[in-house]
Amino acid sequence: MWYDFTNAIKALAAESGFANITLLHLIMIVLALFFLYLAIAKKYEPLLLVPIAFGMLLANLPLGGLMHPELWDAQPLDYGAILHNGGLLDLLYLGVKLGIYPPLIFLGIGAMTDFGPLIANPKSLLLGAAAQFGIFGTYIGAMAFGAFTPQQAGSIAIIGGADGPTAIWLTSKLAPELLGPIALAAYSYMALVPVIQPPIMKALTTKKEREVIMKQLRPVSKLEKILFPIVVCVLVILIIPSSAPLVGMLMLGNLFRESGVVERLNDTAQNALINIVTIFLGLTVGSTASADKLSQPGFGIQALLIIGLGLVAFCIGTASGVLFGKLMYIFSGGKINPLIGSAGVSAVPMAARVSQKVGQEANPQNFLLMHAMGPNVAGVIGSAVAAGVLLSMLG
Amino acid sequence: MWYDFTNAIKALAAESGFANITLLHLIMIVLALFFLYLAIAKKYEPLLLVPIAFGMLLANLPLGGLMHPELWDAQPLDYGAILHNGGLLDLLYLGVKLGIYPPLIFLGIGAMTDFGPLIANPKSLLLGAAAQFGIFGTYIGAMAFGAFTPQQAGSIAIIGGADGPTAIWLTSKLAPELLGPIALAAYSYMALVPVIQPPIMKALTTKKEREVIMKQLRPVSKLEKILFPIVVCVLVILIIPSSAPLVGMLMLGNLFRESGVVERLNDTAQNALINIVTIFLGLTVGSTASADKLSQPGFGIQALLIIGLGLVAFCIGTASGVLFGKLMYIFSGGKINPLIGSAGVSAVPMAARVSQKVGQEANPQNFLLMHAMGPNVAGVIGSAVAAGVLLSMLG
């Protein structure tokens, strides 16, 4: 009997994580803990980074069986096999793979977003367009390395959109094998906006420009706010049909908000629904960053390049936004403060606050927040359009 | 390079919605905008009509790829193809096709409904039964046109039940190709109850009848309220097993409400869950009304007939409810006000309010709201039973 007992223990021990853990697993676990630290102690975009980092942790505890990356490498996907053999996170990952979660998150974001400042000052949209040069400029850079396919390069470049769900949506369509590192880079840099942007903004503007006080925005009527989501939805989807899932849901959410007749749906879209989807999305996106990936030849280098290129994308986006702001400063005869251009990268509302803060440093009377919210929400639309263009051209 | 650039732009332009839009698309878009206007400016059942109209809008912006009607025409359905090729709304539409959403909405409705007035005055149930003649009478009419199969005629007739989720549930089983127009007609006419009903009610009653003041309802004990959903659920499902999904969930929701021991579940059933399902249901039902449909020969005529027959169904339902009310007025020796009969069509709580309003016009001392709530909630049970009968006989 003692023999049976020790045998059973040995069998369990052989199946335990301790017996099967590798150095790569340990590296990934440490990385996951590092991201948890950033999310909790440093408050880096915790709503997404806590689930992402925890998903990464779970996927790297050996034999947990929550995620089976091999199921997702099949071409075409075998949904029967996923249902029969998938773990919890495989099944929840279906929502990413089928492109359901990011649009539902956009529904909630739409319900939370006030496009009023943008409607009051439609020129802001140009700044939201200019900042997307961060995406396309980085695409050139990523292709130049020769380490990426065009699809992968496009997915990396979209980090420069500073919009997490857009990045996840596009990557899950173009280069799902890079989903983990791209999502981690996107959310990390979004959290670092207050660190990354100010030096660039100051380097590219003169103190005189930063001191410009903009005139107050006109009030926007309810009807204008109701028409906005409908008009934008129709126009953008007619121009770039592939952006329909993101733009359509964003604008539906905003219509819930502005119509004022579906308060129940508005509330659920921006609370229960977006939160449930955020948990599932974060967990499963994080779980794609498993040690098996790191063991693939070249993946480590790719991951490092993603980190570098993501930062480049953010910097280019910020710079092009500010530079376009300077252009508008000139053409408007000094009425527009170029600092609001950097808010065009999205990262709502962080980037707008950075504009406000840098502006107030130059001139304590300066109050740019509302003016920067225009380019800021325009950046969300801009990067959704950019994602649609990349999907059309590379998908 | 300029050549490449123009070529790429041309390719994108050829894939844009502007290049692919047809007159039919435009008509459908204008229709969608019209329903959005009714929902927002006129507050026509906005909780469902806003998502339905927006879904219709999204489905008619060409090449958006959110909905692929051709996937749903296959016999039998190919779920693998839907997962591989479906867009966002195709995937959400699975919940309609599999019959999941309407019962979950009924769960929430059950949790919101107080059957107390019905228990206090069980005779109300007869009015809830009589008003269903709107359904079956219209069935004869729809068949008489020769333009519909019996299944389609049954789906159109159910509009007369004045109960949106029931209409969607039955139509998705009997005639999914008509889901869009039937849902739009059902919710539009439900919103028009205060316009449609009063003339019929006044035409069919004398002022003396309308002036009848009914005696106050007895209080209903908690135990009676708890037993009600259990008894109704068992009886109705034993009589018409095919009504189980609707009646079972309606009564479970009501048991959540009345039992008083599962307040958490009650709250979620009537908030987060019903709202999430409402968004998905509305969007996807609306998206079935796409231009491809309108281009099918005869569909336009069918849609117009649905609009006409839906109105007929409402009128017959109202009239038969009022006439049965007159019968009860006579048999009760003038104790029952026939105006509460029109509330039997469902459209909770609008139809009950119409009874109240018309009653108070005739006699300012008259307070019929509570008495009309009995037939009103009875109408919900009645039309669920009617839907079960139609499914049994035609399905």
Add this chain to the structure above:
Amino acid sequence: MWYDFTNAIKALAAESGFANITLLHLIMIVLALFFLYLAIAKKYEPLLLVPIAFGMLLANLPLGGLMHPELWDAQPLDYGAILHNGGLLDLLYLGVKLGIYPPLIFLGIGAMTDFGPLIANPKSLLLGAAAQFGIFGTYIGAMAFGAFTPQQAGSIAIIGGADGPTAIWLTSKLAPELLGPIALAAYSYMALVPVIQPPIMKALTTKKEREVIMKQLRPVSKLEKILFPIVVCVLVILIIPSSAPLVGMLMLGNLFRESGVVERLNDTAQNALINIVTIFLGLTVGSTASADKLSQPGFGIQALLIIGLGLVAFCIGTASGVLFGKLMYIFSGGKINPLIGSAGVSAVPMAARVSQKVGQEANPQNFLLMHAMGPNVAGVIGSAVAAGVLLSMLG
């Protein structure tokens, strides 16, 4: 025409539940009503028992078509057939079969649980381990009857863990054919903890032991509380990888709670999400207890044995917890009150309150609630580990 009418009525009558009901259906309906009575009038774990009993009721109204047990007997499962032919509850049951619901419930439980008392007094974990002897002791007993396979015996034994979602999770993996009776037994006995435990506790302890006043727990810092879920998750999954779905989600929920940076997700995990999943889980688990089961040879006897063995499991668990508490009383020199040992069976927070109550009976100055919460939440971890071990050895 009269002939057609009577024929149609006859056809409907032949398809009605009244024509198809059997004695077994009636027995099951009465049983379902009995459990509803326990849940509502006696408040036996109503959050789960109301949906479970209602699911049982719905599944035993003949021809309702909500649940098709035959679809779930196929080996391997045919998901296509389930989508094509499944009823509402079949489709919702996918979440049980695929192992999604119990981990999501654990996510919510983690978000609701304060592990502070456990961190302040880590020795409590030993009591949470000792009480799991209720599980493994009962396994021997269940095997001794010869009526069960090892997988069935393991599923029955887990009732002794006094943890509903764990029991459902393990049973759905090892012996799904017993899911109904095991879930009913588990939740019924959890509700009976205040009746079952006190006699055992008093029989095994002296009055002197019960009078022991424990010294107040030290305050626990926020950092300790944040580290706890991470440490436990990593350790337990490394030891028993098969416990990953339960332990991983439990600890993620707790991290949501303690990190303090994702209050939105914490709120949704412990409200909307857990409530939605509870409704679906309860309904579908209940619906597996259908009359078809009872008609299988031997199932009735198995069900009776499950009821008996479940009680035995609870008693052994309570006793082993108390006895281990006595051991700790001796080794600590009388500083630990053995009454807190019975709380190790889980059934949070009922078992801890029983410890408090029995302790106060012996000594009105005694306040054991906080000290018993330690073993109580340790019991949740302990039974999740035990479930993982059983799955590894028997799965």
Add this chain to the structure above:
Amino acid sequence: MNSLIVTLVGMFVVFCALLLIILCIVIYSRLIRIKAQKPNNHEYSSVKQNNNVQKPASENNALPADSISPELLAVITAAVSACMQSTNTGYTVRSIKRIGHTTPIWNVAGRNEYILSKL
């Protein structure tokens, strides 16, 4: 099937079903009320009494141990009048009843523990 038959059968079944429900409601309601009047039955009669005899809260001048403080009453009144979209000229709060706890049991336990830990 002839469409007239469908209509006749449909209306017949709907009336049968709802008549059967009426029958059941009438029977069980009568049984409950008879039971409630017998003095030896306590469990549910109390529930019913509670519903029938319900006195306005304002009549209770002496606040019982577990009653509601006037401050709370003021807050509730304000909230109710906000919900009803009118000033409180139309009606006054005449009866306030505590309903059962709706908070998850563990939260309540946690809250109580927290308070106890501070005592």
Add this chain to the structure above:
Amino acid sequence: MNSLIVTLVGMFVVFCALLLIILCIVIYSRLIRIKAQKPNNHEYSSVKQNNNVQKPASENNALPADSISPELLAVITAAVSACMQSTNTGYTVRSIKRIGHTTPIWNVAGRNEYILSKL
């Protein structure tokens, strides 16, 4: 495809799309504001007027029939100042407007019925 082309096309399309949106916003905003100034248009002008002319609530000394009671104002002020994470030294509540009912219509109906049943 050459990566430079992708970049140029991408930026071109993004600018085109957003320029088109600007155009539409400018046009419809202007139309709405022109319409709102004509006195014969009532439906939406009232909405806009409401947004533009918005007087502080404190100026209304005489409470109209459907206004807000001072008690309710106090509760709302306290709640707002709690949300803003500061004492109410920084700002005061200058305008309170009722927004449309956000509660499900049936709940409201149920609530009203309950009250009516108690009258």
Add this chain to the structure above:
Amino acid sequence: MNSLIVTLVGMFVVFCALLLIILCIVIYSRLIRIKAQKPNNHEYSSVKQNNNVQKPASENNALPADSISPELLAVITAAVSACMQSTNTGYTVRSIKRIGHTTPIWNVAGRNEYILSKL
């Protein structure tokens, strides 16, 4: 497998797992508390101090800049006493702490903007 073996192995593994957790908790708790006592560590010690030394709010006579107004305190007290299902004779609110914002960050931003737009 022999059922006795399953039982022995099961209990052995459960005890091992929970013992390992005990070990880890004891170690990291000790480390944290040692660290917290060193004066040069600020980041987490402050958290712990906060938990240990917690003075009742009533002792703070001078309200600091970011504190809670008495009106708000009254509302909270009423709400708490309602939750606890008893009058406030049993206990008083001794300590109120603001917790972090739980509202979505964009909502807060929106709310602030709205207020700013009204100034």
